[in-house]
Amino acid sequence: MVDVTDKAQKYRSVAYYSGCALEGSGNGYDVSTRAIAKELGLALKDVTNWNCCGAMEVKNIDPKIQTYLSSRVLSNAVHLDGADVVMAPCNGCYHNLKKAEYELTHDPKAKEVVDKLSTKAGHETYQAGQAETIHALDWIKATIGEEGLRQRTKGRLAGLKVANYYGCMYVRPRHIFPEKDKGAGSESTSKPHFMDDLLAAAGAENVDFPLKTACCGGAHTLSDADTSTKLVLNILQAAEASGAEVIATECPTCHTGLEMHQVRAEKRFGKKTTVKMMYFTQLLGLALGIGPRKLGIHTNISDSRDLIIQKQLA
């Protein structure tokens, strides 16, 4: 097991896997992640020739294809970029890479398929254990940590009430996250807290939010829109009832799902909610004094520009 000081050093330079969503509708997350990396002196090297991880859709065609897609990304990071840590800000990508790691360790059939496809595709087969996949939360937590953030942000988020929403892919199923639920210092799959910890260190007030890992219906956000709107409305109303002004997110699909269905809930069901969605990297960026445009805040569907002016963050 890599100890704390090791990780603090190791994660300072990582292979960066943005994924498709961060290039498109989740661009605010990408822009803000890169901005805070620059501000904090952390190196990001984009994975060469990366491909889609398969998201939530390819596994329904065939889970082994999704395993292959994820393993190709890991293979490129290891063999083309010489990396041993891959950092993914998107829950979907993070989950899929972790899942591929698990299958390649435990399922000989998956290993066989990945080997066959990698050979045919003309690249090295990724072997389990060659790289460690981490989420953007793990990345900031280990390198800068709460103490580092306290020093650099001087509690600038004070007065901001935040509900921290983690979604499904960051915590379930437990067996693909062997480093979670390991006691003090580790993340929890039932009550995740890394984002809470980082934002609290920057001065934010984390409200008691019961739906941290509730499903937003993201996988069916368009194909079963009514179900997604119901699930999202639950989350938005619970956040508001807990007193939140902002829902902090760490996944582009959850984030845009919450935003889009906030609009749809008002249009179709007449239920209005006013809580704003912001990526945790945008909140940390503001706390570090980076301007909102550089953090892509104007590209979020839910318009939080007035709120951040009111909170003297811009």
Place this chain on the structure above:
Amino acid sequence: MPIHEKSLIRPENIKTHDKLVIEGVDVSGHWSTFIEPRVVTDYNEQLEDEISAFPGGDKIHRCFQCGSCTNACTINAIEPRFNPRYWIYLIRTGMEQELLRDKDIIWQCISCHKCTHICPRDVEPEGVMKATALWLEAKGHAPKSPSHIFDDEFSRQVIERGKIEDTEVLHKFLVKTKQPLMQDWLTAIAWGIAKRLPVKWGIKMGFAQIFKPKTRGWAKARAAIEDYIHEEDDKRKQVLAGGPKQDQKLHPKLEAAE
């Protein structure tokens, strides 16, 4: 929260009469509810094998009916008919006709993995849900679900180019499901962003329509994936077309009677 278990008693077979006397015995009211018997003979003994042949369904045989999956299920919380434990029971006992009574909602599994997380037997119920949804379509019991149309379009872009482009996925999905592009909520969102963004963003979005994001050096990976899909499809067709498993032998007494 109680574990939901759907009864095999069909609602229409439950009979209650407000005023009924049979041979001098008063059987009025709900305390004397009758259940009309029925006999089930149309089992599909291959059902578990058929579902196992679809991707994700191969661990269904591990289930011991604890019910944790249905208890944890996100969709069950908003639609009580959605019952993974019950459906797994029906599949394993070959009760195909019972399963088909819920064929219009099985595709709605949202892949939240609450079931996978909690299952003590590593059944991966979410995988079984997806496998069952595909099985329903392959056997012609259900039309292609909206989520399958979405998955197909998404996967098509990934397999073709290595990456997806958000607006293309949205646009093609709406077209394939014969929905209008101009829907109140979508236009509200688009307009809301358009008002705030600088011109260069609009140009960038326009460019993305022509120069779609793609992975360099993807051609061989594409060919490899497409070959794999064909091989798996062939294998599956054989399982669906086949009769009893080759190594299944009749009980000696039955064999003697044949």
